[in-house]
Amino acid sequence: MSELVRIVNGALRLDVDKVRNYTAFLAQKLEAAGELAAAERLRKVLEENDHQLRPTDARFPRALPVDSESRFPLVEHIKVSKLHEPPVQLTQAQWDVVHEFVSVAKSHGSIADNGELSGALSFLMYGPPGTGKSRLARYIAHELGLELYVARLDGLISSFLGSTSKNIRALFDFAAKTPCVLFLDEFDAIAKVRGDHQEMGELKRVVNSFLQNLDTLGRQSIVLAATNHENLLDAAVWRRFTYRLALTLPTGDQRQRMWSDFLKPLEFSERDFALLGDLSEGFTGSDIREASARLRRKQVATGVAPGLKEAFPIVVNLATDAEGSRFASILAGKESSAMVHVLRERDERLYSLAVIADLLGVSKATVHRLSKKEGDEHGD
Ligand SMILES: Nc1ncnc2c1ncn2[C@@H]1O[C@H](COP(=O)(O)OP(=O)(O)OP(=O)(O)O)[C@@H](O)[C@H]1O
Ligand SMILES: [Mg+2]
Numbered sequence: 001m002s003e004l005v006r007i008v009n010g011a012l013r014l015d016v017d018k019v020r021n022y023t024a025f026l027a028q029k030l031e032a033a034g035e036l037a038a039a040e041r042l043r044k045v046l047e048e049n050d051h052q053l054r055p056t057d058a059r060f061p062r063a064l065p066v067d068s069e070s071r072f073p074l075v076e077h078i079k080v081s082k083l084h085e086p087p088v089q090l091t092q093a094q095w096d097v098v099h100e101f102v103s104v105a106k107s108h109g110s111i112a113d114n115g116e117l118s119g120a121l122s123f124l125m126y127g128p129p130g131t132g133k134s135r136l137a138r139y140i141a142h143e144l145g146l147e148l149y150v151a152r153l154d155g156l157i158s159s160f161l162g163s164t165s166k167n168i169r170a171l172f173d174f175a176a177k178t179p180c181v182l183f184l185d186e187f188d189a190i191a192k193v194r195g196d197h198q199e200m201g202e203l204k205r206v207v208n209s210f211l212q213n214l215d216t217l218g219r220q221s222i223v224l225a226a227t228n229h230e231n232l233l234d235a236a237v238w239r240r241f242t243y244r245l246a247l248t249l250p251t252g253d254q255r256q257r258m259w260s261d262f263l264k265p266l267e268f269s270e271r272d273f274a275l276l277g278d279l280s281e282g283f284t285g286s287d288i289r290e291a292s293a294r295l296r297r298k299q300v301a302t303g304v305a306p307g308l309k310e311a312f313p314i315v316v317n318l319a320t321d322a323e324g325s326r327f328a329s330i331l332a333g334k335e336s337s338a339m340v341h342v343l344r345e346r347d348e349r350l351y352s353l354a355v356i357a358d359l360l361g362v363s364k365a366t367v368h369r370l371s372k373k374e375g376d377e378h379g380d
Pocket of ligand 2: 135
């Protein structure tokens with residue numbers, strides 16, 4: 001029904017692209033619901049009335065909006081239906097927000113418009129780099145069965161205010177014509193206009209035009225935004241997002257599950273995943289994915305299945321960069337005897353002598369000897 005409203009709306013405004021895109025979308029929905037004959041009829045109408053030259057392979061023929069100066073595309077199309085990614089790991093409280101948003105988004109377009117719920121439905125994700133904001137955007141688009149268009153806002157802001165406004169309009173015009181999830185990445189870029197233009201008035205105008213566009217986009221549009229610098233966003237922008245989610249560093253359990261998901265084809269045991277989960281305290285999901293990719297590459301290069309002995313130095317190496325990792329960073333650059341002491345002190349049951357032998361790739365007897373040696377753990 002909501003598609004029908006959009007199609008009529010597009011027709012009355014003589015917006016052929018909008019009519020075509022939403023008709024194709026409706027046909028797809030009808031087909032999914034088993035209404036094959038109706039879907040077929042709609043597609044036939046589309047085909048018979050195609051007066052312009054269009055790419056025949058595209059499901060929804062559409063041209064991407066471009067920067068008014070450089071003519072580079074302002075958005076990137078991510079085909080989420082073709083992606084097969086390991087699951088997203090979130091806390092229960094975070095999932096609650098995501099699930100609520102997804103279920104509201106599914107019914108949003110069909111709720112009768114009583115005036116209170118106008119404008120696009122919007123969701124703001126914020127948190128440190130690598131904690132899964134972009135990943136979650138793909139998850140949401142996939143759940144909604146919609147195409148994902150990613151606009152990097154820093155690319156849209158030009159040093160010419162006029163071009164910036166044109167770009168914002170082009171972006172929202174595009175989103176209004178197309179059933180999609182529009183993902184505004186690097187969203188804090190709109191707050192940086194202040195620095196570039198010196199003048200507060202200009203920032204206000206850009207921000208206001210943004211908010212207005214968001215409101216006129218209409219009820220069926222879904223807008224996601226992500227930022228690492230939520231403190232840069234002003235209160236009006238912040239308030240415009242009804243749903244907001246703080247992404248955080250993964251917990252021990254989540255890290256363990258990520259290792260298990262990301263290392264999938266490799267042969268590690270549940271105990272190994274528990275160890276890796278503990279050793280990677282302070283890592284982001286992105287760090288764990290990176291470490292896993294290195295291990296998989298190693299397998300390809302050497303033809304030998306890597307184990308804990310290969311994983312450990314990669315984890316220690318990455319830990320030096322992970323800000324939240326106090327434990328793992330003291331491991332970095334230490335002598336073996338000091339490492340044995342650090343691990344034993346952390347958790348004697350998890351880090352048994354046999355486990356440490358596996359990690360360091362030495363014999364149990366050696367670990368035993370190292371653990372007896374008065375370590376330099378209290379030094380430096
Ligand atoms: N919570 C998570 N669950 C599952 N995978 C994750 C999670 N966080 C990160 N990842 C993995 O790390 C990759 C990179 O994360 P992503 O690009 O989503 O981070 P981001 O928060 O968007 O970072 P940035 O702020 O730098 O854009 C993801 O594609 C995914 O494979
Ligand atoms: Mg991102």
